[in-house]
Amino acid sequence: MTTAKQPAKAKQNAGAWVVWLVLGATVLVCVGSSILNRDSGGTTVPGPAADERADTVPLLVQAAESQGICYGWRLERSSGAEVSVGSNLGDGVPVTGDARCPRWVEVRARIMYTSSSSESNDWATVTVSGSDDLDRADLWAVDAGLDRFGLDTDTFVDDPGWAICRAAVTLPLLVAEAGVAPPAATPSADPAAPAGALPDAGSDFWRDRWGWLLATAGLLLVAALLITVGFVQRGRQRAATPAGRTRGAR
Known part of the structure; x- marks a missing residue:
């Protein structure tokens, strides 16, 4: 009778091993x-969506043809790795170093997302650069003017893809305000209009x-x-x- 219990006990032990392995x-x-x-x-920097890039390029083409200045954007991670680049020459085509653009202006944003275990905060830097013939003071005025459209560093942290495209199409207006070029024939935005509402960027908690x-x-x-x-x-x-x-x- 005692030996009859051993198969049942062995079966129970085998089942226990399976449970513990799982x-x-x-x-x-x-x-x-x-x-x-x-x-x-949670540290990946999202670039602009395909439709955002597709809408941005034609506006930059119109401004470049009207003002004689090429416009572009560049979005990077904190390491300098490229996330998105584009210009009036096309999506993925930088405005710098191209013979078709002797005069150019580019907005560059560098984004850093920190992990939840880090004590540091997320941050962004936004700069406007241009070809050598453009005055540095004028470029600084263009850079400072982005804040009037709600394009401050917090906005770039919240939604860098949307913000970089918005900044790119704002460049022709600010360049005209600085007196670098005449106003574009077809403005891409109204300087007096408030900045559009940002889409929901999601919860940083998740x-x-x-x-x-x-x-x-x-x-x-x-x-x-x-x-x-x-x-x-x-x-x-x-x-x-x-x-x-x-x-x-x-």
């Missing part, structure tokens, strides 16, 4: 995702902490499984104990 794999996945999120999650939330959910699931397994094994032990005592009494 739980161990779950813990490893949760911990790994949290580590990856700590190092790099962007910065998705890995930690996933790890927490996984650990809670593991705890629930452990409690369930404990109750099941406890119930089996209670059910098996009276039967064992009855056999021993006989």
